[in-house]
Amino acid sequence: MKEKSVLIQDQEFISNALKLRFHPITVTEGKGCYLFDENGRSFLDLTAGWAVANIGYGQESVAEKLKEQYIKLSFTTQLSAPSQTMTELAEKLIEMTPGDFSKKVWFGHSGSDANDLISKLVPAASGRPKMIAFMGAYHGQTMGALSLSGHSAQAKFEGKGNVIKLPYPNPYRPFSGISEHLTEQTIHFMNEVFSTICPPEETAGIIVEAIQSDGGVILPPDDFLAALRQICDQHGIYLIVDEVKVGMGRTGKWFSFEHSPIIPDAVVLGKSLGGGLPISAVIGRQEILDSVTAGHMFTASGNPLCTAAAIETIRIIEEKDLISQAEKNGQYFLEGLRSLQKKYPFIGEVRGKGLVLGVEIVTDRLEKKPDPVKTSAICYRAYELGLLIYYVGIHGNVLEITPPLTISREEITEALHLLDQTLQDVAAGHVDWEQVKQFSGWA
Ligand SMILES: Cc1ncc(COP(=O)(O)O)c(C=O)c1O
Structure with missing residues (x-):
């Protein structure tokens, strides 16, 4: 309930001019690659807060x-x-x-x-x-x-x-x-x-x-x-x-x-x-x-x-040699995303370098028509499953993956698993559209 009160206060007191929202998260703690909300729920963070937390959260x-x-x-x-x-x-x-x-x-x-x-x-x-x-x-x-x-x-x-x-x-x-x-x-x-x-x-x-x-x-x-x-x-x-x-x-x-x-x-x-x-x-x-x-x-x-x-x-x-880790782990992440692309025809392209990766969501691979609605549903469903991800792009249809550079192989494997589950759910229509609609993202 406390979490809700922060969101209500946020709605009441904070200017819309600074808001770029994809889901109803509020955070109280961060450690490594994880963020925690007021109820102690953990989220594996693939955003690093828009690529800020390169060294992860809470470096002593x-x-x-x-x-x-x-x-x-x-x-x-x-x-x-x-x-x-x-x-x-x-x-x-x-x-x-x-x-x-x-x-x-x-x-x-x-x-x-x-x-x-x-x-x-x-x-x-x-x-x-x-x-x-x-x-x-x-x-x-x-x-x-x-x-x-x-x-x-x-x-x-x-x-x-x-x-x-x-x-x-x-x-x-x-x-x-x-x-x-x-x-x-x-x-x-x-x-x-x-x-x-x-x-x-x-x-x-x-x-x-x-x-x-x-x-x-x-x-x-x-x-x-x-x-x-x-x-x-x-x-x-x-x-x-x-x-x-x-x-x-x-x-x-x-x-x-x-x-x-x-x-x-x-x-x-x-x-x-x-x-x-x-x-x-x-x-x-x-x-x-x-x-x-x-x-x-x-x-x-x-x-x-x-x-x-x-x-x-x-x-x-x-x-910590985070630069070469970014290169190696980025490659591993990219390969994992390419495997997901084979499974889901609405992934038009997967691309990136190191730990900046993009997954372009389209209506179908041949036509390449951007699908911003599905993209926002993916961000929302991922949040429900404990994975934080935002989207970018002038058509609002590219999932952006910029985790802390400290992310481990195990955490990437977990992220890929959660993303797979998310894509499967969205493909099957398991989406609360009323909720998704409340988060306007870049609009
Ligand atoms: C490439 C680039 N330049 C500049 C900025 C602006 O930075 P800030 O939001 O810290 O003002 C951003 C923000 O996303 C960015 O991606």
């Missing part, structure tokens, strides 16, 4: 570091009185990020404010007004980040008019209907844009996700990022990669762009960087990061607690 050493840090220095505004945890973290991030050039780091609180920095500083640094971004991209909800985004979740507001959106090369749903030479098609489209509404000499930067996650776990062709890098080099345009969701080891490398032979001019981090505490960062060329003084400041940016948590999070990822 983070708690210790936080206590230590709070007692030593609970706060300083790094804008005016910097302290050592911020500079230490910055140095580490510079070391981790490829690129043999002078780099600097900016800190914020969320992926959105970090991408807002990109929207301000990249044009400022280059003296060019325009930016290029991609349809389906999710860069955040604040005005600059929203303007760079091409996701339906940002379509409720008008962004700034200086951003041109190109189709993202989606091999499963190619924008031209033709899946061959998808990178070339995209570059051809870009050249058309350059020769009409967005001259390259007026274009400051291109921002891209190396894997579009909220866009539907879309993996572009292998040569895509290299082609973008080449275009940028040709025209003196900055290339920015948003690693907020799939960075920090999730794909089997620190950063997902490292699967391609490119070096970005700036990299955007957030979500999992703080192991659950809010922190974002942009690591990039000094000329971009220093292009403005006192121009993108948040009082608590880089605060001692969040930076201490991030330093410890990185240490844990290194110590």
Whole structure:
């Protein structure tokens, strides 16, 4: 009953603007890969809270570091009185990020404010007004980040008019209907844009996700990022990669762009960087990061607690070798999902890299028509069976699997078993549609 009261209070007191709900869960505890509700029910979490809890829930050493840090220095505004945890973290991030050039780091609180920095500083640094971004991209909800985004979740507001959106090369749903030479098609489209509404000499930067996650776990062709890098080099345009969701080891490398032979001019981090505490960062060329003084400041940016948590999070990822685990366990998970695909004709495609995996739900495999209703029913039924999973995608029909990187083989086997049961139930019509309808998801 207590659980119900939280939901009622949530309905009464909490703004709908922050709600993205798939089932009626409330949580009181988290340990490892499991969340617990007020009745002690456990849920195997395949979401990591939208890819934040990469190191799992309740890592004791983070708690210790936080206590230590709070007692030593609970706060300083790094804008005016910097302290050592911020500079230490910055140095580490510079070391981790490829690129043999002078780099600097900016800190914020969320992926959105970090991408807002990109929207301000990249044009400022280059003296060019325009930016290029991609349809389906999710860069955040604040005005600059929203303007760079091409996701339906940002379509409720008008962004700034200086951003041109190109189709993202989606091999499963190619924008031209033709899946061959998808990178070339995209570059051809870009050249058309350059020769009409967005001259390259007026274009400051291109921002891209190396894997579009909220866009539907879309993996572009292998040569895509290299082609973008080449275009940028040709025209003196900055290339920015948003690693907020799939960075920090999730794909089997620190950063997902490292699967391609490119070096970005700036990299955007957030979500999992703080192991659950809010922190974002942009690591990039000094000329971009220093292009403005006192121009993108948040009082608590880089605060001692969040930076201490991030330093410890990185240490844990290194110590537990979570990056290679993500690669190996991701492969195991992918194979398990592919076996489920053979059983259920409404699974159109299974794809992913490391521990970011997508299961595309369609009416039937040949027609590929997205089935968002079935997708939301799957999320709901999974919740009833003790498995947490969300969906993404501009058509609202891709189950997104981004568990903590600490997930074990046994837990993956359990997740596959629960997912199998879920799919079987949904296929058999064992769905409480009245309940499902109450959770609007991304709508
Ligand atoms: C790739 C990417 N960039 C930026 C953001 C925005 O991050 P935040 O919600 O922390 O503002 C998200 C959030 O899902 C994201 O997936």
